[in-house]
Amino acid sequence: MTSFPLRPQRLGVNIDHVATVRNARGGSDPDPVRAALLAQAAGADGITAHLREDRRHIRDRDLSRLRAELSIPLNMEMAATEEMVAIATSLRPHACCLVPERREEVTTEGGLDVAAQETVLSSRVARLRDAGIRVSLFIDPDAEQIAAATRIGAAVVELHTGAYAEAGDEEGQFRELARLARGATLAASMGLEVHAGHGLTYDNVTPVAARPEIVELNIGHFLIGQAIFDGLPAVIRHMKGLMAHARVRPQENADPQSDDDGE
Numbered sequence: 493m494t495s496f497p498l499r500p501q502r503l504g505v506n507i508d509h510v511a512t513v514r515n516a517r518g519g520s521d522p523d524p525v526r527a528a529l530l531a532q533a534a535g536a537d538g539i540t541a542h543l544r545e546d547r548r549h550i551r552d553r554d555l556s557r558l559r560a561e562l563s564i565p566l567n568m569e570m571a572a573t574e575e576m577v578a579i580a581t582s583l584r585p586h587a588c589c590l591v592p593e594r595r596e597e598v599t600t601e602g603g604l605d606v607a608a609q610e611t612v613l614s615s616r617v618a619r620l621r622d623a624g625i626r627v628s629l630f631i632d633p634d635a636e637q638i639a640a641a642t643r644i645g646a647a648v649v650e651l652h653t654g655a656y657a658e659a660g661d662e663e664g665q666f667r668e669l670a671r672l673a674r675g676a677t678l679a680a681s682m683g684l685e686v687h688a689g690h691g692l693t694y695d696n697v698t699p700v701a702a703r704p705e706i707v708e709l710n711i712g713h714f715l716i717g718q719a720i721f722d723g724l725p726a727v728i729r730h731m732k733g734l735m736a737h738a739r740v741r742p743q744e745n746a747d748p749q750s751d752d753d754g755e
């Protein structure tokens with residue numbers, strides 16, 4: 493089958509876990525804003541930072557500094573609470589991604605249940621939109637959630653890739669990838685911009701990066717961890733290289749059973 497190079501896909505670098513390391517000692521190093529500026533210089537297309545309700549990593553002051561110092565888009569991840577909507581509408585980042593949050597979780601465990609909370613979410617989405625913020629919803633790649641995201645006026649959905657990333661075997665990975673592909677196709681056909689993220693690494697990024705409808709990946713934990721060994725600029729350049737390579741022959745690379753691992 494003939495294949496055509498796709499449009500480049502954006503890489504949003506999530507710098508939360510620089511703040512996790514900083515907070516471990518309670519001081520000011522390492523500075524997540526410095527990491528964001530380094531990521532920007534290395535070719536990141538955006539910076540993602542999640543202001544959790546418990547402030548376990550990113551803090552309010554980090555966000556205001558990011559907003560002031562970055563020249564690439566800032567994507568603020570947040571729970572859909574009154575407190576967070578008030579912070580976001582005052583900060584006015586380029587985008588807000590609404591995510592589900594449970595205080596006791598180690599990381600975001602599933603997608604936002606948009607279908608179950610349409611009324612409250614639609615008024616919060618409207619307030620963010622009225623403040624000029626592009627609103628994204630972090631959801632599982634399910635038809636019910638995608639339809640609900642459209643109904644409440646989100647511009648973007650970020651498909652949760654955690655189940656794909658954590659699938660223990662090839663069969664599970666194949667099943668989750670097929671689910672992501674169906675979700676991406678459906679969301680794009682409904683006029684939503686499609687992003688994806690969570691748990692992506694050098695080893696599993698290629699089939700996701702090859703999906704033509706997915707125009708942005710948000711990646712954090714792996715990049716920050718790998719930067720300990722290789723340095724943040726080299727890690728960002730390598731990840732962007734894998735993403736670009738995946739889109740040269742998207743049909744082949746979208747198949748997780750392909751021999752080509754994207755290296």
Ligand SMILES: CC(=O)[C@@H](O)[C@H](O)COP(=O)(O)O
Pocket residue numbers: 506508541542544549569591598599600630689690712
């Ligand atoms: C929403 C999401 O998928 C994660 O990127 C999260 O923002 C990373 O931070 P945690 O590790 O605190 O979940």
Ligand SMILES: NCC(=O)COP(=O)(O)O
Pocket residue numbers: 506540650688689690691692710711712713714
């Ligand atoms: N929204 C996903 C994200 O920002 C990064 O997730 P992870 O790579 O830290 O798992």
